[in-house]
Amino acid sequence: MSHRSVYRFALARSPRGLPRRHDYGVPHQKRHVKRATFRDCGRRCVYCAARLGLEAATLDHVIPLSRGGNHAPGNLVAACIACNQLKGSMLPVEFFTRFPWAGQNFMRYARAAHRSVKRGARRAVSLAFAEAA
Numbered sequence: 001m002s003h004r005s006v007y008r009f010a011l012a013r014s015p016r017g018l019p020r021r022h023d024y025g026v027p028h029q030k031r032h033v034k035r036a037t038f039r040d041c042g043r044r045c046v047y048c049a050a051r052l053g054l055e056a057a058t059l060d061h062v063i064p065l066s067r068g069g070n071h072a073p074g075n076l077v078a079a080c081i082a083c084n085q086l087k088g089s090m091l092p093v094e095f096f097t098r099f100p101w102a103g104q105n106f107m108r109y110a111r112a113a114h115r116s117v118k119r120g121a122r123r124a125v126s127l128a129f130a131e132a133a
């Protein structure tokens with residue numbers, strides 16, 4: 001073995017070919033996260049259960065970033081723009097207490113969400129129905 005082989009380490013490759021149009025401005029990692037989240041949520045809005053295309057879907061932070069949520073996959077769900085705006089910066093418990101239907105859909109479709117979030121959703125929904133009854 002010659003000493004030259006010692007220096008053959010792998011350099012990071014620059015991407016080959018021309019960038020495709022939809023790649024501009026969208027970091028690869030972010031696109032990947034959105035696609036994975038979208039798939040895990042059954043290609044639906046987890047709040048109103050409407051079927052969505054990838055373009056119409058937005059990433060929603062279950063616990064909003066402004067309320068101490070993080071960008072981890074367990075805190076991300078796919079939502080339509082209307083539901084995302086409706087939820088705004090509400091915590092899931094606040095949102096599901098006010099809109100129990102959203103909580104029911106959330107429990108059905110937000111499979112990738114962290115179980116602590118789903119537990120909170122279940123409690124909020126049952127509370128909301130108990131008050132309505």
Ligand SMILES: [Zn+2]
Pocket residue numbers: 045046047048049050079080081082083084
């Ligand atoms: Zn929706």
